[in-house]
Amino acid sequence: MALNEQVRAARTLIDVYRYAARTYGDRPALCPRLPDGTYGSISHKGFFETGLCLATALIELGVEAREHVAILADNRLEWAVTDCAVLCAGAADVPRGTDVTPAEIDYIINHADVRVVFVEHAAMLEKFHKCRSRVPGVTHVIVMARDEPLNFGALGLWDLVERGRALRARGDRRAEVRMDAVTPDDLFTLIYTSGTTGRPKGVQLTHANMVSQIRNLPIEFGTSDRLLSILPVWHSYERVGLMFSIAFGGPTYYTSVRTIAQDLRTVRPTLLLSAPRLWENLYQKIIHNVHQQSRLKRAMFRVAYFFSRRLRHSAYFIEGRRIDLVGRSPLRSFVEGCGHAVIYAVLLAPYLVMDGLVTRKLRAILGGAFRGTVSGGGALPPHVDEFFNYIGIPVLEGYGLTETCPVLAVRTWKKRVIGTVGPPWPETEVRIVDLDTHEVLFPDPKRKGGGRGLRGEIHVRGPQVMKGYYKDPELTARVLRDGWLATGDIGVMTYNDCLRIVGRCKETIVLLSGENVEPLPIENKLTESPYIDQCIVVGQDQKHLAALIVTRPENFVDDGIRIDDPAQLPAHPEVRRIIAREIKALVNARTGFRPFEMIHGWRIVPKPFEPGDELTSTYKLKRHVIDAKYSALIAEIYAGANQRTSSSL
Numbered sequence: 001m002a003l004n005e006q007v008r009a010a011r012t013l014i015d016v017y018r019y020a021a022r023t024y025g026d027r028p029a030l031c032p033r034l035p036d037g038t039y040g041s042i043s044h045k046g047f048f049e050t051g052l053c054l055a056t057a058l059i060e061l062g063v064e065a066r067e068h069v070a071i072l073a074d075n076r077l078e079w080a081v082t083d084c085a086v087l088c089a090g091a092a093d094v095p096r097g098t099d100v101t102p103a104e105i106d107y108i109i110n111h112a113d114v115r116v117v118f119v120e121h122a123a124m125l126e127k128f129h130k131c132r133s134r135v136p137g138v139t140h141v142i143v144m145a146r147d148e149p150l151n152f153g154a155l156g157l158w159d160l161v162e163r164g165r166a167l168r169a170r171g172d173r174r175a176e177v178r179m180d181a182v183t184p185d186d187l188f189t190l191i192y193t194s195g196t197t198g199r200p201k202g203v204q205l206t207h208a209n210m211v212s213q214i215r216n217l218p219i220e221f222g223t224s225d226r227l228l229s230i231l232p233v234w235h236s237y238e239r240v241g242l243m244f245s246i247a248f249g250g251p252t253y254y255t256s257v258r259t260i261a262q263d264l265r266t267v268r269p270t271l272l273l274s275a276p277r278l279w280e281n282l283y284q285k286i287i288h289n290v291h292q293q294s295r296l297k298r299a300m301f302r303v304a305y306f307f308s309r310r311l312r313h314s315a316y317f318i319e320g321r322r323i324d325l326v327g328r329s330p331l332r333s334f335v336e337g338c339g340h341a342v343i344y345a346v347l348l349a350p351y352l353v354m355d356g357l358v359t360r361k362l363r364a365i366l367g368g369a370f371r372g373t374v375s376g377g378g379a380l381p382p383h384v385d386e387f388f389n390y391i392g393i394p395v396l397e398g399y400g401l402t403e404t405c406p407v408l409a410v411r412t413w414k415k416r417v418i419g420t421v422g423p424p425w426p427e428t429e430v431r432i433v434d435l436d437t438h439e440v441l442f443p444d445p446k447r448k449g450g451g452r453g454l455r456g457e458i459h460v461r462g463p464q465v466m467k468g469y470y471k472d473p474e475l476t477a478r479v480l481r482d483g484w485l486a487t488g489d490i491g492v493m494t495y496n497d498c499l500r501i502v503g504r505c506k507e508t509i510v511l512l513s514g515e516n517v518e519p520l521p522i523e524n525k526l527t528e529s530p531y532i533d534q535c536i537v538v539g540q541d542q543k544h545l546a547a548l549i550v551t552r553p554e555n556f557v558d559d560g561i562r563i564d565d566p567a568q569l570p571a572h573p574e575v576r577r578i579i580a581r582e583i584k585a586l587v588n589a590r591t592g593f594r595p596f597e598m599i600h601g602w603r604i605v606p607k608p609f610e611p612g613d614e615l616t617s618t619y620k621l622k623r624h625v626i627d628a629k630y631s632a633l634i635a636e637i638y639a640g641a642n643q644r645t646s647s648s649l
Contacts, residue, residue: 007247008215012181012189012207013087016214019247021048027223028251032077037262039253042077046247051084051441053164054157055175058089060167061140061160063114065090065178068112072096072105072128073120075233075254078144078157080242082118090178092187094202095234098124099612102131104200109135109191111471112202118157121145125154184208190470191236193402202470205236209405212463213240214247216426218412219374219396219552221271225250226369228269230260230278232617237407239377241273268367276380277619279373279395280527282550283384286362287530291558304358314347315339316418323419324495327449359391366393374398374410377618379501381524385418397421399501401487403479405464408487409499420498428462431484432493435505442493449495457505458491459484466475490518507623509539515596517545522587522597529582530555534609536626537599538634546601546637548630549579550608570604579604601637605630 006023010016020029021044028041042050063069071093073079079095094112096104098120105128109117119125123299125143129152132138141154150156188207192200217435227245229252231238245252250271255263260278290301298315316322317340328336372394380397388395394413399421400406408430413424421642424430432442433456443449461483468476480484490503503518506513510516517538526535526547534550553569561574569575583599611617613627627634 010211010214010247011184012182012186013210013243014182014207016089016211016243016247017048017051018179020044021251024249027249029246030077030080031251031253031267033254033256033259033263036089037266039267041251044249047081047246048084050081050161051088052160052175053168054081054085055088055164055178056172057160057164057165058085058091058116059174059178060163063091063116064087065181066186067116068094068114070094070096070109070112070114070117071234072098072100072124073144073234074098075119075229075238075256076120076144077254078120079233079521080252081161081299082144082157083239087182087188088175088179088291090182090186091611092189094190094192096182097232097234097617098191099617100126101612102127104192105131106134108200108202108598111139112192114138116140116142118142118144118361119154122148122151125151151218182207185467187467189236189239191234191402201472201475203236203402203469204470205405206467209464209466210240210243212427213405213407213425214243216411217244217248218426220413221245221248221250222251225270225371226267227252228260228263228267228272229254230256231273231377232273235377235618236402237400237618238273240405264365265365268369270369270371270620271352272370272561274373274375275377275618276375276384277378279375279384279388280381282365283387284533287634288555288558291530300354300358304354305348305387305391307354309362309386311347311351312390312392314344316416320496321415321417322496323417323494323498323500325453325500327453327495350454355392356361363392371412372396374412376400376406378620379520379524381527382419383524383528389416389418399489401485401497403466403485403487404460404462405466406464406548407464408460411498415496415498417494417496420496420500422493422498424460424499425462425464428460428464430493430499431456431459432456432491433459433486435490452493452495452497455492455502457489458487458489458499458501461485480495509537509545510541511539511545511596512541512543513596517597519545522547522593522599525586525591525593526583526599528586531578531582536609536621536623542638544600545597546603546634547583547599548626548633549602549604551575551579551604567606570606575604603637605633 007019024044026043026045029044029047031041032040034040056519069091071082074097083093094114115137119128119141123352123371143150143154144157147159184207186207187204188210191202191203221244227241233239242252253267290298318337374396375399385395398407398410400408407425408428409421409424415423415519431440434441435456441454441456444451465485488505489501490505492500494500503520507519508516509519523535524538526532531552532549533552536548537545539545556575563569587593587599603623609615615624616622
């Protein structure tokens with residue numbers, strides 16, 4: 001049996017760990033960043049052996065099979081070691097980052113029946129200790145980082161590793177007994193979603209859920225690849241990347257927002273799992289730097305991007321990678337294809353010249369060996385998506401939920417259709433359901449194209465769908481029926497057989513006129529402006545839409561607008577004039593928006609939306625939080641509009 005076939009035949013994650021240690025041996029598995037900027041490494045064999053030692057110590061501490069063990073830590077080598085150890089002890093982990101709030105600690109630890117808690121460092125230990133009296137079930141707290149003070153009776157992870165090593169040297173094989181007893185239906189993790197609304201929900205994910213993701217990986221990944229890890233490792237999306245890395249032998253390098261620019265040059269990664277925010281920021285930095293250049297260099301950039309965009313635009317059509325929502329006829333496709341072939345032939349030579357002078361240097365920012373990124377955890381703004389793909393940086397946008405472990409669809413190298421999240425993941429069934437009648441629109445052989453091009457709620461079924469919400473059978477029954485999970489997302493299946501996400505059921509704004517508005521396309525359009533960093537569209541039960549805007553102050557400074565006090569920015573007349581101009585230029589009939597989708601009022605928010613407050617840890621808007629926090633500002637927008645309406649009567 002071929003190597004990939006062996007790992008794809010795994011039934012549990014224990015099988016994957018054993019396979020990797022046996023197959024890849026001394027090859028590097030995980031590479032932590034050292035204080036001097038270089039990278040250390042631990043081999044696949046060493047990683048698994050360390051996990052076994054820690055698992056043995058956990059069993060000695062009293063951790064039972066199928067018990068829940070909490071991990072409150074961010075990306076680091078010890079996180080992966082702990083994860084491996086918990087699974088090898090036959091237990092499941094309950095992960096969360098160090099930005100966890102005291103209220104979340106109280107709720108999650110108690111709700112998940114946790115007795116053993118891993119914390120990253122002394123600061124997290126201090127934070128947890130303040131909650132200790134409210135989590136009476138906890139019996140042991142373990143600090144991950146080396147050489148940290150072990151206050152409040154805490155234990156050290158590496159001390160436990162050595163304790164387990166000594167036990168194993170004396171013949172202790174309780175970990176092997178536990179591993180052999182793990183079944184595909186056992187939980188490997190219980191992830192509490194941050195959520196954009198309400199209290200965290202405990203998502204139960206099984207070994208079978210994660211193994212199905214490994215088995216069905218549609219993107220080539222092997223020992224020659226280098227994966228750069230930047231997303232929170234406790235999220236199911238980054239975690240599946242870690243398991244791909246272990247299963248297929250490519251090392252994972254840990255980085256951070258602060259060091260990623262240097263680490264891209266040092267590591268020269270081939271692959272990166274990312275969130276849209278990373279690419280939005282890089283896009284803005286590139287555009288900002290271009291604006292600082294001489295007139296000649298700005299012109300060269302515009303010409304290079306023109307050729308790159310037009311050439312790839314034609315290439316995508318010829319290759320069948322242009323989004324098709326209506327079902328183009330074969331004749332029309334042939335005629336348009338001939339036209340694009342001519343365009344491609346004409347533009348190829350000037351493209352190659354300008355690519356060598358300009359866009360190749362942009363690609364070099366990513367280290368020079370970059371094969372592509374899979375962006376997930378939120379919608380990638382269309383202009384950012386197009387920009388990077390058109391300059392030759394492959395962005396493979398994906399889609400999924402924590403409840404689906406997480407991937408449901410992803411673009412592949414051959415099916416990179418911009419404007420979609422790619423074809424459904426192998427073994428995954430997708431149907432589109434009418435929002436009002438709940439009738440299945442796709443797949444329906446009685447409809448044109450089998451229901452392709454029709455918009456509705458996305459329902460999915462497959463081996464990656466969760467077991468259910470922990471201790472919440474009612475909520476589980478509401479979202480999970482006959483194996484079909486109602487995602488709450490609105491989507492369309494294109495004629496390319498790719499999935500297009502158009503909004504969230506619960507985010508739909510209903511105006512007083514009865515019109516339904518999806519805010520996301522409007523928000524994405526507004527953030528194309530170099531002056532608008534973030535925004536949220538509001539207007540539920542109002543006559544028209546409005547927006548709260550977070551600006552990019554540095555771009556106003558570049559335009560010669562002097563702002564001595566940042567608090568003065570929202571009221572600065574020139575700033576307000578520019579924002580009004582940008583909104584009017586971006587959201588109008590010419591750019592594809594209908595009259596009721598226009599923005600009729602807006603205000604500048606004094607500070608950026610931040611994770612842990614207005615944003616989730618994956619940078620999704622917490623709309624209910626923003627609505628409550630800025631209710632007075634929103635009321636002010638509509639009060640002003642109502643006064644203008646009254647005065648005109």
